[in-house]
Amino acid sequence: xxxxxxxxxxxxxxxxxxxxxxxxxxxxxxxxxxxxxxxxxxxxxxxxxxxxxxxxxxxxxxxxxxxxxxxxxxxxxxxxxxxxxxxxxxxxxxxxxxxxxxxxxxxxxxxxxxxxxxxxxxxxxxxxxxxxxxxxxxxxxxxxxxxxxxxxxxxxxxxxxxxxxxxxxxxxxxxxxxxxxxxxxxxxxxxxxxxxxxxxxxxxxxxxxxxxxxxxxxxxxxxxxxxxxxxxxxxxxxxxxxxxxxxxxxxxxxxxxxxxxxxxxxxxxxxxxxxxxxxxxxxxxxxxxxxxxxxxxxxxxxxxxxxxxxxxxxxxxxxxxxxxxxxxxxxxxxxxxxxxxxxxxxxxxxxxxxxxxxxxxxxxxxxxxxxxxxxxxxxxxxxxxxxxxxxxxxxxxxxxxxxxxxxxxxxxxxxxxxxxxxxxx
Amino acid sequence: xxxxxxxxxxxxxxxxxxxxxxxxxxxxxxxxxxxxxxxxxxxxxxxxxxxxxxxxxxxxxxxxxxxxxxxxxxxxxxxxxxxxxxxxxxxxxxxxxxxxxxxxxxxxxxxxxxxxxxxxxxxxxxxxxxxxxxxxxxxxxxxxxxxxxxxxxxxxxxxxxxxxxxxxxxxxxxxxxxxxxxxxxxxxxxxxxxxxxxxxxxxxxxxxxxxxxxxxxxxxxxxxxxxxxxxxxxxxxxxxxxxxxxxxxxxxxxxxxxxxxxxxxxxxxxxxxxxxxxxxxxxxxxxxxxxxxxxxxxxxxxxxxxxxxxxxxxxxxxxxxxxxxxxxxxxxxxxxxxxxxxxxxxxxxxxxxxxxxxxxxxxxxxxxxxxxxxxxxxxxxxxxxxxxxxxxxxxxxxxxxxxxxxxxxxxxxxxxxxxxxxxxx
Numbered sequence: 001x002x003x004x005x006x007x008x009x010x011x012x013x014x015x016x017x018x019x020x021x022x023x024x025x026x027x028x029x030x031x032x033x034x035x036x037x038x039x040x041x042x043x044x045x046x047x048x049x050x051x052x053x054x055x056x057x058x059x060x061x062x063x064x065x066x067x068x069x070x071x072x073x074x075x076x077x078x079x080x081x082x083x084x085x086x087x088x089x090x091x092x093x094x095x096x097x098x099x100x101x102x103x104x105x106x107x108x109x110x111x112x113x114x115x116x117x118x119x120x121x122x123x124x125x126x127x128x129x130x131x132x133x134x135x136x137x138x139x140x141x142x143x144x145x146x147x148x149x150x151x152x153x154x155x156x157x158x159x160x161x162x163x164x165x166x167x168x169x170x171x172x173x174x175x176x177x178x179x180x181x182x183x184x185x186x187x188x189x190x191x192x193x194x195x196x197x198x199x200x201x202x203x204x205x206x207x208x209x210x211x212x213x214x215x216x217x218x219x220x221x222x223x224x225x226x227x228x229x230x231x232x233x234x235x236x237x238x239x240x241x242x243x244x245x246x247x248x249x250x251x252x253x254x255x256x257x258x259x260x261x262x263x264x265x266x267x268x269x270x271x272x273x274x275x276x277x278x279x280x281x282x283x284x285x286x287x288x289x290x291x292x293x294x295x296x297x298x299x300x301x302x303x304x305x306x307x308x309x310x311x312x313x314x315x316x317x318x319x320x321x322x323x324x325x326x327x328x329x330x331x332x333x334x335x336x337x338x339x340x341x342x343x344x345x346x347x348x349x350x351x352x353x354x355x356x357x358x359x360x361x362x363x364x365x366x367x368x369x370x371x372x373x374x375x376x377x378x379x380x381x382x383x384x385x386x387x388x389x390x391x392x393x394x395x396x397x398x399x400x401x402x403x404x405x406x407x408x409x410x411x412x413x414x415x416x417x418x419x420x421x422x423x424x425x
Numbered sequence: 426x427x428x429x430x431x432x433x434x435x436x437x438x439x440x441x442x443x444x445x446x447x448x449x450x451x452x453x454x455x456x457x458x459x460x461x462x463x464x465x466x467x468x469x470x471x472x473x474x475x476x477x478x479x480x481x482x483x484x485x486x487x488x489x490x491x492x493x494x495x496x497x498x499x500x501x502x503x504x505x506x507x508x509x510x511x512x513x514x515x516x517x518x519x520x521x522x523x524x525x526x527x528x529x530x531x532x533x534x535x536x537x538x539x540x541x542x543x544x545x546x547x548x549x550x551x552x553x554x555x556x557x558x559x560x561x562x563x564x565x566x567x568x569x570x571x572x573x574x575x576x577x578x579x580x581x582x583x584x585x586x587x588x589x590x591x592x593x594x595x596x597x598x599x600x601x602x603x604x605x606x607x608x609x610x611x612x613x614x615x616x617x618x619x620x621x622x623x624x625x626x627x628x629x630x631x632x633x634x635x636x637x638x639x640x641x642x643x644x645x646x647x648x649x650x651x652x653x654x655x656x657x658x659x660x661x662x663x664x665x666x667x668x669x670x671x672x673x674x675x676x677x678x679x680x681x682x683x684x685x686x687x688x689x690x691x692x693x694x695x696x697x698x699x700x701x702x703x704x705x706x707x708x709x710x711x712x713x714x715x716x717x718x719x720x721x722x723x724x725x726x727x728x729x730x731x732x733x734x735x736x737x738x739x740x741x742x743x744x745x746x747x748x749x750x751x752x753x754x755x756x757x758x759x760x761x762x763x764x765x766x767x768x769x770x771x772x773x774x775x776x777x778x779x780x781x782x783x784x785x786x787x788x789x790x791x792x793x794x795x796x797x798x799x800x801x802x803x804x805x806x807x808x809x810x811x812x813x814x815x816x817x818x819x820x821x822x823x824x825x826x827x828x829x830x831x832x833x834x835x836x837x838x839x840x841x842x843x844x845x846x847x848x849x850x
Contacts, residue, residue, distance in 0.1 A: 070838060178848075182848075230800075234796065297782070300795050303819075367724040374605055392728045394728075396759050399759040409757075411497075418561065418613040419607040422617045422621075
């Protein structure tokens, strides 16, 4: 029995207990969420991980994506990125290598990390076709399903699978056009394959078979967003919404079969369209967890895209997004370094908290504690509640004030010290 | 005649023409905005500056605050901060020194910079009292007005003046209490002075005299926010709103007398209260320009407060805030370095643009151009439209791909290249 089936039968599993405790909610709250498809706990029978719950009523979680590319294959560096992501407080990793020995890299990441790990099986299927047969369009669909199973057995907790790119979706895309093209690698691979082979997407056509595999290995299905906008001007367009509708329909089907489901969302969205995207996803999927890539709220700040995504992620999380994929400062420019991975996770964690302050008011307690610690000029308490105590301490210590109660911003004229003498808050 | 009086009489001045051109609006749009008090152009008869318009229908502007503290008095470094701020694209500077020779520092900043410069005259008045008379509470109110005039003559374009802290406001504060204390230095100085001397705030009591001085020297009056929350839990509280009401009343009075007015706002505000703050300010001030300090949307991320403020500033700008004071990564920890000033301005400029995309859709053209440049894999066009071309180029070049069309994120498996072969967007 899968956890969804357990939940529907009213059983509280060990995983539900762990997540309930870490979220400060009742075990039955988690059970009902999983039974209804509003909450998932990405699991795997093949590896012990630090479980994390994702969905309605839970804290927003942060994913860090790592992985080689055809240009840069340095397994040690990818392992270092995995470490930095964990150190920075990521809740999960996606291992998205497209260069080197896929199985070896994923195995080592899974061995090293305590976090839930996600993957995109079609990368491997398409890239092996490119390597061995001379083109992604020669991908053999049976290989795709075999690879999915193979990756599941490595201890993959969730998989991004591009089921929603079917004839309907491609028709919407063709009839509409795009300003920023297609930027999802999975979406691009699959669209090219479908058009070249004049065949329907096997992940859609043989969805029942896919669900069978995922169910057997208890993999959480994260519906890929192959049509996601790669430019703010393409946000919320017909192709993307068509794909969402297809995925939403399939997600009900998968959930009914006992598989946990998440839906991925964009991407690039102007600030004033984020709420619409979240509400639409929640409505058409019957409140399944929403996994957003930021979103990026402007296209003109390459080099700062972690900050740009933090703006979008704050607003999307506040509006109800449950799971945020980080963006690093190297986005749109290069494969990130371990330092950029760390920075990307930090920016996303800040955004997740800012959103949680709105949707889960109890998370504001940390801010209240900081307010009190600042009022009391108690620096150690301030560091203790800081998202990155080491960084905060380092900045202050680099320029220590003469009066160790204050800081060098105000020195002798610290507003708080002046007021302490006047009021007694 | 001041520019407000000119505008009311239907005259188009040289300043209005310059701003109309740089904003892409009609000269009469600017004139009407100034006449109605919805737009200001901070001016000074004593210095030639790059004029910037602030208010409804114009792009959101960014201020960078610099200045010494009692701990760190390094005039060369402050001048370097002014240079870095200008280089990063700030629209104005506030020179907020509280250490060293005030006049010398301000004179040198005004001489060096092309930007509008703001100041807070009461800092000098209170700190000179502390230096010469042994305490801020011994400040002589005549000195306060003299210093205001003296600073105006140095070529100061706008001044933050704490008029709204009067008996009523202090009563609200006392009756209510605070989680994070008072964090405005001006607010703390003035409150301490009032309570010690048992006298009403001279800036409120002798507001007509203040307006006379500002009018004579054509200084824009930026109503200080002495009660601003220093913790998210104090946001939108009775003391802050009381001060806003007092300032709003005075702003109508000053505008009627021919003085340009801006109102300063908080500070620290949870994401879901920002719109309320903007709407309230706009309503009670009859749509006068709103100058926000970020706001910071969480208190727990010292070391990252430029990013935190960018989240708040994006939302406040989208909701109608007109002018954003940057926050640096050193906020709450130390006086910023020139590098931190640069980073702070960049974060704020990103936020200003994100907000402008919502309230001024024509600003989205830059994003559209980036979308097209990315679709076409035209890197030079991408850099040309980037907010920081040098940084973007540097990240990409540090890890150049084998295929110079793509980048090392995807290498051979660039989604855009795959799709180029399939579609012809």
